[in-house]
Amino acid sequence: MKRVPGSSGAQGGLYAAPSIFWLSVFFLAPLAIIVAYSFLTPGARGGVEWTPTLDAYRAIANPTFAKVTLNTILVAIGATAITLLIAVPCGYYMARSERQTLLLMLIMIPFWTNFLIRIYAWIAILGNEGFLNDILLATGLAKQSVRFLYNRGAVMLVLVYTYLPYAILPLYSTIDKFDFSLLEAARDLGASKLGAINKVLLPNIKGGILTAFLFTFIPIFGAYAVPLLVGGTESYMLGNLIADELTKSRDWPLASAISLVITLVTTIGVLLLLRANGNAVLGGSGDGEPAVSEPAAAIGGSR
Amino acid sequence: MKGSDVVIEHVRKSFGDFKALDDVSVGIRKGEFFSLLGPSGCGKTTLLRIIAGFESPEGGAVLLDGRDVSPLPPDARHVNTVFQNYALFPHLSVFENVAFSLRLKKAPESEIKAKVAEYLQLVELQAHAHKKPSQLSGGQKQRVAIARALINEPSVLLLDEPLSALDAKLRQHMLIELDSIHDKIGITFIYVTHDQQEALSVSDRIAVMNAGEVLQIGTPQEIYESPATDFVAKFIGETNLYEADVASVSGETVDLSVDGFGTVKVTATEPPPVGSRVSWTIRPEKVRIGLEEPKSARNGINAIAGVVDEPIYSGFQSKFYVRTPSGLVLKVIKQHADWSDDGPEIAWKDSVWLSFSAEDAYIVEVKR
Ligand SMILES: Nc1ncnc2c1ncn2[C@@H]1O[C@H](COP(=O)(O)OP(=O)(O)O)[C@@H](O)[C@H]1O
Ligand SMILES: [Mg+2]
Numbered sequence: 001m002k003r004v005p006g007s008s009g010a011q012g013g014l015y016a017a018p019s020i021f022w023l024s025v026f027f028l029a030p031l032a033i034i035v036a037y038s039f040l041t042p043g044a045r046g047g048v049e050w051t052p053t054l055d056a057y058r059a060i061a062n063p064t065f066a067k068v069t070l071n072t073i074l075v076a077i078g079a080t081a082i083t084l085l086i087a088v089p090c091g092y093y094m095a096r097s098e099r100q101t102l103l104l105m106l107i108m109i110p111f112w113t114n115f116l117i118r119i120y121a122w123i124a125i126l127g128n129e130g131f132l133n134d135i136l137l138a139t140g141l142a143k144q145s146v147r148f149l150y151n152r153g154a155v156m157l158v159l160v161y162t163y164l165p166y167a168i169l170p171l172y173s174t175i176d177k178f179d180f181s182l183l184e185a186a187r188d189l190g191a192s193k194l195g196a197i198n199k200v201l202l203p204n205i206k207g208g209i210l211t212a213f214l215f216t217f218i219p220i221f222g223a224y225a226v227p228l229l230v231g232g233t234e235s236y237m238l239g240n241l242i243a244d245e246l247t248k249s250r251d252w253p254l255a256s257a258i259s260l261v262i263t264l265v266t267t268i269g270v271l272l273l274l275r276a277n278g279n280a281v282l283g284g285s286g287d288g289e290p291a292v293s294e295p296a297a298a299i300g301g302s303r
Numbered sequence: 304m305k306g307s308d309v310v311i312e313h314v315r316k317s318f319g320d321f322k323a324l325d326d327v328s329v330g331i332r333k334g335e336f337f338s339l340l341g342p343s344g345c346g347k348t349t350l351l352r353i354i355a356g357f358e359s360p361e362g363g364a365v366l367l368d369g370r371d372v373s374p375l376p377p378d379a380r381h382v383n384t385v386f387q388n389y390a391l392f393p394h395l396s397v398f399e400n401v402a403f404s405l406r407l408k409k410a411p412e413s414e415i416k417a418k419v420a421e422y423l424q425l426v427e428l429q430a431h432a433h434k435k436p437s438q439l440s441g442g443q444k445q446r447v448a449i450a451r452a453l454i455n456e457p458s459v460l461l462l463d464e465p466l467s468a469l470d471a472k473l474r475q476h477m478l479i480e481l482d483s484i485h486d487k488i489g490i491t492f493i494y495v496t497h498d499q500q501e502a503l504s505v506s507d508r509i510a511v512m513n514a515g516e517v518l519q520i521g522t523p524q525e526i527y528e529s530p531a532t533d534f535v536a537k538f539i540g541e542t543n544l545y546e547a548d549v550a551s552v553s554g555e556t557v558d559l560s561v562d563g564f565g566t567v568k569v570t571a572t573e574p575p576p577v578g579s580r581v582s583w584t585i586r587p588e589k590v591r592i593g594l595e596e597p598k599s600a601r602n603g604i605n606a607i608a609g610v611v612d613e614p615i616y617s618g619f620q621s622k623f624y625v626r627t628p629s630g631l632v633l634k635v636i637k638q639h640a641d642w643s644d645d646g647p648e649i650a651w652k653d654s655v656w657l658s659f660s661a662e663d664a665y666i667v668e669v670k671r
Contacts, residue, residue, distance in 0.1 A: 189403050
């Protein structure tokens with residue numbers, strides 16, 4: 001193996017300095033603080049007392065935490081699955097369309113409006129005196145207003161709505177590179193339409209599906225604003241639990257411990273997935289989507 | 304005989320306002336090596352895709368063994384395609400690519416193993432079974448595509464410019480191989496190409512296409528020797544093509560009066576009436592070139608004097624552009640044979656005599 005001239009250790013370190021600085025200040029240091037806090041005693045009005053204890057981790061072991069975790073997992077898996085089921089055909093349609101720029105624009109337009117305002121827009125549509133109920137009542141389809149909001153369904157709906165663009169974009173860019181004549185080759189060899197999609201399209205866009213999965217599952221797992229605004233008690237998620245521990249119970253160590261659990265669960269999940277799909281993601285299949293190299297960046301990003 | 308006959312009846316296809324195929328009718332016989340030959344964009348791929356079922360024609364029908372398959376999807380036709388860009392599945396090994404159609408049919412594992420081995424052997428790729436398509440050369444990918452299509456035991460194999468991505472030497476080799484595979488398997492091959500050499504050398508029959516129409520269907524000899532239209536004459540091989548008026552007719556021999564040049568005797572199976580405007584052709588290799596006036600100008604031999612405008616030497620043959628006093632330029636090809644045949648060297652600016660037999664010169668089109 002030849003050494004590239006000028007790639008001596010000192011210089012290599014120099015080039016890496018900005019990213020090392022970035023990682024240390026904005027990721028490792030906060031993470032270290034969270035780890036440290038999780039082993040301390042809660043202060044009276046928030047903050048921590050410097051007395052080490054495992055209380056936070058003992059608190060996690062209670063059934064409420066398990067219930068909220070289970071709900072979070074269910075919502076995250078369900079919403080991600082629905083998002084992907086919608087995003088794959090959308091990405092396919094966009095890649096085959098002759099008006100790709102227009103469609104891309106349409107995908108981007110929601111980002112021009114603040115995320116919270118878009119959630120309130122859903123409340124305006126789905127609320128008891130909302131737009132949808134107005135129509136139902138006016139047309140006589142319903143005798144009294146239907147309660148669409150404040151349940152798990154509403155949370156899933158708004159989560160799917162929110163993260164759909166994040167799933168469509170990587171899928172679109174992967175499918176756009178797919179050679180559609182392969183589908184014809186499969187049909188030619190006796191595959192049905194669906195068979196061709198299953199046996200040829202899906203395996204070849206694995207990288208895009210995985211990226212879309214990570215882009216939706218991780219933020220949904222840490223979701224905070226959506227369950228807070230459109231969810232009810234049964235759709236309470238880990239993000240809400242953390243926020244409540246921080247602001248209402250003022251138990252910072254417990255909030256830190258829960259955050260760490262989310263980080264750990266998602267990191268391990270992501271690593272397992274990357275490993276299982278090593279080929280598709282790490283470019284082994286030639287033109288696979290580049291790996292999502294910083295899964296950690298999205299972790300714990302509760303919105 | 305294995306294979307199917309394929310009848311294409313009055314097929315039309317447009318893309319928007321553009322007529323890609325305009326009333327195309329072709330009859331292809333069982334077991335035939337049939338070529339669709341024409342310049343790029345003339346509708347060959349479109350016709351092939353209609354036969355395979357990827358495009359539906361706007362009018363007309365495609366019959367396989369007399370049965371109209373127009374309403375059938377591609378997976379229900381007993382036809383397989385070797386695609387122009389190979390279209391190998393990048394996520395599957397060579398073995399799995401070839402096994403693809405057997406796996407769809409849920410064939411037992413032992414049968415899959417045996418048959419894939421058999422077809423990989425047919426294309427001499429046994430040693431590469433485990434490789435991914437990206438690890439293969441162009442010629443090897445080509446072979447995988449052929450094996451993958453043939454293992455399904457189609458009655459018709461469609462090949463869309465299968466050799467166009469290969470370099471010249473390999474192309475020649477693969478062409479011979481295709482021909483021998485055709486002989487072994489015995490099914491109908493429909494071979495699309497824009498390369499007239501390829502089509503001439505392997506086909507039983509050829510359909511020459513241009514601008515969405517079939518201009519002529521015939522054996523390579525028929526297409527080469529007696530082109531039906533000016534386009535076919537110019538597209539196949541090298542030729543001299545001129546216009547002239549019919550001066551007199553006696554039997555199948557026609558005297559043409561060529562503009563500003565004089566009389567030329569040519570052949571026509573159905574001679575047009577005197578006074579018709581026609582185009583006529585003589586292949587450059589059918590013209591003899593010499594420094595002396597041909598003696599005993601036999602009946603039916605045309606002799607023309609001229610000056611060599613440009614000699615082009617290319618080893619086994621030389622090409623001459625000879626200008627006659629009237630300004631007409633004839634292309635002449637002289638093969639370099641052994642010592643007994645090679646006369647004195649002919650050079651630039653030499654005055655020469657050209658001669659050709661009326662039997663080698665044909666009327667192509669009657670203009671009016
Ligand atoms: N899907 C399509 N949409 C629009 N035009 C097409 C389409 N497919 C083919 N064409 C046009 O039809 C003509 C014939 O194409 P094709 O059959 O591919 O020609 P060939 O294979 O002889 O080169 C071309 O001018 C091409 O641009
Ligand atoms: Mg083509």
